[in-house]
Amino acid sequence: MLPVLLSWLALLSTWFRDRVWYPLLVRCIASSGAAFIKWGQWSSTRPDMFPEALCRALSTLHSNAPVHDAAHTRARVEAMFGGRSVEDVFDWFDMTPMASGSIAQIHKAILAGRLVAVKVRHPQVAEKMAMDFRIMKWLASVTDATPALRWMNLGPSMEQFGHTMGAQTRLDVEARHLILFQRNFKSWPECSFPVVRGRT
Template structure:
């Protein structure tokens, strides 16, 4: 049985404040240490390139891992070699000890009552561990099975400290190198801060899930589901959801790829739901890969992990759909027109020249189902856009990557399907 915590004394509160200050100092020291070692490697002759920077970022942890992922998903801003290097910036990290997870749970849920009054059992072994949080299976009093997404200790302090250091570094760089002002780094840092704060706010993720479940209820959709959130047991640092058990859609033991009719129906259900949700709510699940699509034992399909949700303006949305449609039929002029409509530019763009560039790019990259090919395609689209003076909106890369992922996902499960057909074609027309 888990022990009931005692109320914190003024001494305990003061002790926590001192601990936070020490965490800040320790974080600055670690950042300086890793940066110093990287500088030493450069001084001894190693080339300071994107790969070395990626290694340093992964050593420095959560903020820099997320920064690396931001670089990888924003090819319209960052240089090509850095975007490529950070495509595989790893976010699967070593779990923290279970007693540290329990400490967070006690702080977030166990102030008024003990954890033993809430949970019958919490599995010490995590189901998954990433830089910001790890997930544990648990049983509520009464027997209900739940998944606990628990933010790792001091993540907020680490991110705040790291972003402050980065802000100071950007400010110093602009002072020492006046030409750096032209790079306009402040908005980039603001965007990074905004995305990180979103990912560390599990209340925001719970709202995304609730909106999606509300959409399913409104449309009478019983084929798709998402985890039910236990709001009374959810805070900014703890997300409590019903535990869903099933298999990935591409799990060989599920056998979906061998049953053409079932595979086609499954993909239609997923795509119809995702497109209609986007059209009705203005939001889209931006990380719907195979690991986040699960076939449950009762035949329903679950959308998981709403930590990355994008938004896009209706005009850009229609143009993005047109871009993917043109891509499917090798209509390079159509792609060029769509890119101009999606982007923001003050210059007149030559559709013919842009179409020629796109033709060359697609011939070089090719169209296969490998993730690296998708990354290369995304990167080249942004590179060509930049060359023609096109600047894409904030979540364009997220949306296009998800659409391309769907397109290639169908190659595995339902190769005869079209991304835009039936009701979806009417939606985007």
């Protein structure tokens, strides 16, 4: 809400917009949920739609995403292996994530003597993203109707973003894409992709 209240200052002052308003907007997006973070990440790559200064500010959302707790990781991994404990399946499993994004986080582990990366979705991320997107569409309509914010052109960007958002939460789709990349680039030894193991 604060970025909306200060939008008139952002419209009048380039210095305020670049130094204060954009960072404030990014902080609000970062604390608003997975779909908002994902939209911010996507928008940071679209200087054709948004000012370059805003894209630079939004690019900070590509790192430092929140992590979920070890209990959720353990429960999801054990469910995927038919209830077998993490210790029974893996030679070693690091419950501290090595990285976290808006959809999932990555854990290092050793499986059958090989170092692997285990990707675990955040709790209820698909449901939360669907709800977030409904809120985002409403906010976009309000923003596009507000003269001081109309320049952001959020409505069209939300429509484009919405077409790809659903698939972002499907790790099985991501795994199939990796397999397809491996097949298509098998004649290019300089190109490599993660090798998918286990269920897809």
